[in-house]
Amino acid sequence: RKEVEQDPGPFNVPEGATVAFNCTYSNSASQSFFWYRQDCRKEPKLLMSVYSSGNEDGRFTAQLNRASQYISLLIRDSKLSDSATYLCVVILYYGGSQGNLIFGKGTKLSVKP
Amino acid sequence: NAGVTQTPKFRVLKTGQSMTLLCAQDMNHEYMYWYRQDPGMGLRLIHYSVGEGTTAKGEVPDGYNVSRLKKQNFLLGLESAAPSQTSVYFCASITPGQGVMNTEAFFGQGTRLTVV
Numbered sequence: 001r002k003e004v005e006q007d008p009g010p011f012n013v014p015e016g017a018t019v020a021f022n023c024t025y026s027n028s029a030s031q032s033f034f035w036y037r038q039d040c041r042k043e044p045k046l047l048m049s050v051y052s053s054g055n056e057d058g059r060f061t062a063q064l065n066r067a068s069q070y071i072s073l074l075i076r077d078s079k080l081s082d083s084a085t086y087l088c089v090v091i092l093y094y095g096g097s098q099g100n101l102i103f104g105k106g107t108k109l110s111v112k113p
Numbered sequence: 114n115a116g117v118t119q120t121p122k123f124r125v126l127k128t129g130q131s132m133t134l135l136c137a138q139d140m141n142h143e144y145m146y147w148y149r150q151d152p153g154m155g156l157r158l159i160h161y162s163v164g165e166g167t168t169a170k171g172e173v174p175d176g177y178n179v180s181r182l183k184k185q186n187f188l189l190g191l192e193s194a195a196p197s198q199t200s201v202y203f204c205a206s207i208t209p210g211q212g213v214m215n216t217e218a219f220f221g222q223g224t225r226l227t228v229v
Contacts, residue, residue: 008153034218043203043220044156087156089218091207100171101146101207101218105155 003027006088006104014112017078021107023088024070032091033064035073037084038106044087047073078111085109116140119204119221126194126228134189134224136204142219144207145187146171147179149200150223156203162187194228201225 006023013019025033033050048055050062050071061074075082088104117138126132136145146161148171158171162181176198178190187206191198204221 036218041201041223043222044218045220046217049217100158100161101144101205102158103148103156105153 002104003102004088004090004104006107008105008107010108010110012110012112013078015078015080017111018074018076019078019109020075021073021086021088021109022070023072023104024068025088025090025102026069027090027092028069029092033071034089035060035062035071036087036089036103038087039084044103047086075109078109080111080113083109083111117204117206117219117221119202119224121224122222123225124227126191126226128195128228130194131190131192132194132226133191134202134204134226136187136189136206136221138185138206138219140206140208140219141184142206142208143184145181146205146207146218147177147187147189148203148205149173149198150203151200159189159202194226196228199226199228 004025035047036044037047038044048057048062050064054063059076063072085106085108087106090102092100120135144163147159148156150156157173159177160179162168165184168179180188202224205218207218
């Protein structure tokens with residue numbers, strides 16, 4: 001089982017739609033969680049960190065469920081500019097893999113007019 | 114500008130040639146990483162370092178070597194390039210352990226390597 005798994009999509013949605021992505025992680029030593037955005041042929045950039053209590057940044061909401069070992073990202077009122085690949089990221093802090101920054105394969109979102 | 118700088122940005126190698134990719138960061142980050150990204154495969158960790166003088170293998174280390182002689186630099190070496198190493202390589206750095214709010218991985222702009 002991969003350490004971090006995401007539905008690769010693509011998710012094709014109309015402008016204004018609400019879309020949700022999930023990500024599961026297998027290592028309980030995972031301690032920090034993030035969503036990154038990657039545009040075609042560019043480097044990944046931080047979209048938002050994921051806090052235990054959940055957090056919101058404008059149209060974006062991230063949730064963490066430690067018991068079930070998954071994180072989620074909700075995008076409301078989708079814009080054309082939201083089209084990108086969204087990467088789920090965890091950092092492992094314990095054991096032989098301490099310090100590993102592990103990425104999911106990403107979920108591709110395409111927002112259509 | 115502060116951040117992570119990768120050199121070179123593009124390179125074409127012949128099979129069997131060697132080269133070194135340089136990643137330099139000026140943010141005093143402890144941890145540094147090398148990834149490769151291939152279509153449909155996502156970012157795969159090659160090697161990483163949790164501090165000056167230390168390195169560790171990631172998911173796909175074969176065919177690569179690394180060194181972290183100085184805290185700010187992380188070198189990725191290909192001793193004998195193979196066509197299977199054609200990829201986009203990204204370097205990242207981070208200082209974790211300060212709480213989620215203070216943790217962010219910064220990436221270089223990538224190196225596009227083609228081995229023919």
